[in-house]
Amino acid sequence: MTRFVxxxxxxxxxxxRLRESRAWLLPTLYLLVxxxxxxxxxxxxxxxxxxxxxxxxxxxxxxxxxxxxxxxxQLVVLLLMAPVFSAGSLTIEKEQRTFAGLIxxxxxxxxxxxxxFVAALLYLLLLLFSALPLLTLALAFGGVxxxxxxxxxxxxxxxxxxxxxxxLWCSSMFRRSVHSTAACYGFVLVxxxxxxxxxxxxxxxxxxxNAMARAEGPPAYVQAPMFLNPFYPLLAMLGGGAFSQFxxxxxxxxxxxxxxxxxxxFAMRRIQRSGEQx
Amino acid sequence: MIEVEALRxxxxxGRGLDGFSLRLESNELVGLVGPNGAGKTTLxxxxxxxxxxxxxxxxxxxxxxxxxxxxxxAAVGYLPDVAGVYQDMRIREFLEFFADAFRLKEPNRxxxxxxxxxxxxxxxxxxxxxxxxxxxxxxxxxxxxTLLHDPKLLLLDEPATGLDPLARITLREQLKQLHAEGVAxxxxxxxxxxxxxxxxxxVFIADGKNVSEASSGAAEGSAAASIRCELEFxxxxxxxxxxxxxxxxxxxxxxxxxxxxxxxxxxxxxxxAFLHKLLAAGIVITHFDARGLNLEDRYRRAFxxxxx
Numbered sequence: 253m254t255r256f257v258x259x260x261x262x263x264x265x266x267x268x269r270l271r272e273s274r275a276w277l278l279p280t281l282y283l284l285v286x287x288x289x290x291x292x293x294x295x296x297x298x299x300x301x302x303x304x305x306x307x308x309x310x311x312x313x314x315x316x317x318x319x320x321x322x323x324x325x326q327l328v329v330l331l332l333m334a335p336v337f338s339a340g341s342l343t344i345e346k347e348q349r350t351f352a353g354l355i356x357x358x359x360x361x362x363x364x365x366x367x368x369f370v371a372a373l374l375y376l377l378l379l380l381f382s383a384l385p386l387l388t389l390a391l392a393f394g395g396v397x398x399x400x401x402x403x404x405x406x407x408x409x410x411x412x413x414x415x416x417x418x419x420l421w422c423s424s425m426f427r428r429s430v431h432s433t434a435a436c437y438g439f440v441l442v443x444x445x446x447x448x449x450x451x452x453x454x455x456x457x458x459x460x461x462n463a464m465a466r467a468e469g470p471p472a473y474v475q476a477p478m479f480l481n482p483f484y485p486l487l488a489m490l491g492g493g494a495f496s497q498f499x500x501x502x503x504x505x506x507x508x509x510x511x512x513x514x515x516x517x518f519a520m521r522r523i524q525r526s527g528e529q530x
Numbered sequence: 531m532i533e534v535e536a537l538r539x540x541x542x543x544g545r546g547l548d549g550f551s552l553r554l555e556s557n558e559l560v561g562l563v564g565p566n567g568a569g570k571t572t573l574x575x576x577x578x579x580x581x582x583x584x585x586x587x588x589x590x591x592x593x594x595x596x597x598x599x600x601x602x603x604a605a606v607g608y609l610p611d612v613a614g615v616y617q618d619m620r621i622r623e624f625l626e627f628f629a630d631a632f633r634l635k636e637p638n639r640x641x642x643x644x645x646x647x648x649x650x651x652x653x654x655x656x657x658x659x660x661x662x663x664x665x666x667x668x669x670x671x672x673x674x675x676t677l678l679h680d681p682k683l684l685l686l687d688e689p690a691t692g693l694d695p696l697a698r699i700t701l702r703e704q705l706k707q708l709h710a711e712g713v714a715x716x717x718x719x720x721x722x723x724x725x726x727x728x729x730x731x732x733v734f735i736a737d738g739k740n741v742s743e744a745s746s747g748a749a750e751g752s753a754a755a756s757i758r759c760e761l762e763f764x765x766x767x768x769x770x771x772x773x774x775x776x777x778x779x780x781x782x783x784x785x786x787x788x789x790x791x792x793x794x795x796x797x798x799x800x801x802x803a804f805l806h807k808l809l810a811a812g813i814v815i816t817h818f819d820a821r822g823l824n825l826e827d828r829y830r831r832a833f834x835x836x837x838x
Contacts, residue, residue: 260627260630260631263627263630264616264619264623264627267619267623268616268618268619271618272618348614348615348616348617349610349612349613349614350613350614350615350616352578352580352608352610352613353610353613353614353628353675354631355580356578356579356580356603356606356608357603357628357631357632358600358603358604358631358632358633358679359631527575527579527580527581527582528581530575530580530610
């Protein structure tokens, strides 16, 4: 266990990542995007023209809007970034011809994987936590409690960790970063879009046969494709209105955890046998 | 140090190893020679645990490459044909990372890093970034990194590729020094003159099989069963041709106008007899040079290149 904590791969990876110019550029851009989104959400919430002009705007309403907007926006941005950090991390070693040096050292495949995984995830967490002040802004307005904040952050971390393991698996499969990154984006696309489309078809089919039960929302087997959608647990926790039918965030977390474990196992196995690729 | 017996590794393309065998003792510096695709890199990759063999036995320092790869890795220093470096790391950081990767503990770790810095000649610039080093310096750093954990065996795959003459000379001296310190070395290279200079033995490989072996260096002359003769003559070429035709032990290596390079079975005595035969036929010899076969001649003999 100590070897996993004092893994030299982690130090090497973090050192290399923080020396890249994107180390400061990406957080800057990320926070600018989020700040812009929050400003837009704020003005949208307080502008009576957008809100319909009928009712008085409460602080809690503003807080809820800001919170939901930031949470969804940051997940979108981080889902776009996760493949860049994870799917290239093993292929870059192959491209730079440094991978043979790693796997002929006394580092084990799990240690190499763990070092790459921690480095990729830590960078994403740096972005995630740098946006916490924006999220806590919502707490100041009200309408959101700290427990929700913790749940949302925890769920986002879990989803990002799973995407990182998928990225690392892709990275262990391919020789070129461009191919592994494209494959990882393919997975993200399938999880985010295809699951939603399949869910849409299933709901339409279910509603056509169960017109009476519409108010109760679709059962678990109809929602099942959405369990693998990265946005599902967030919407299940926060979403009112149209998303109130999403009621199984725990199932989604369990599925993402299983997916991550499976991808990690495959990636480690692949690293062990990667001599053929060199 | 290395025991390889009937090793097989077949790739989809067909190249690989096909029953190759080799024994290398701990006091040897062995050169592995063969044409492209002969199986040199495959053999070195199997011995460094990068590739699993299909069948046969491969043991390094008593550890089987299949059942005890970690034992093999602890005993071996492997330098691939095109080895990369972490350009964005400082020289010391680069060595520290590999010292940790080989689980060196203090105070051995610090001592190994200092030794590597001195060995690579980079002791005065440990804080420089690796990307600022020339190819020759990078190769020296890589060799020093390969030696960090004091391996008993060095596996070097084309280590001189791309190096300038001075860097090649330095590499040769380093390998001689390591051999003198008791490190066994298996080196694959196409630069035959370098191998001839440093190796105690040369192993020829083609199509994944053993072709032949030869001692190298000073011992090679006396052990040679052939002699190479270079001669220039003045006289009718037809007479020379008919003499060559009647001499079954002679193989022509090169023929240009009045210049002839031949390989002759036997030693100086046979060369002298051949010279007498030419003189007796009335051919005027303006230049005659007979010497034992060098590695290049042996390579030609093993893999072709004769004109007859």
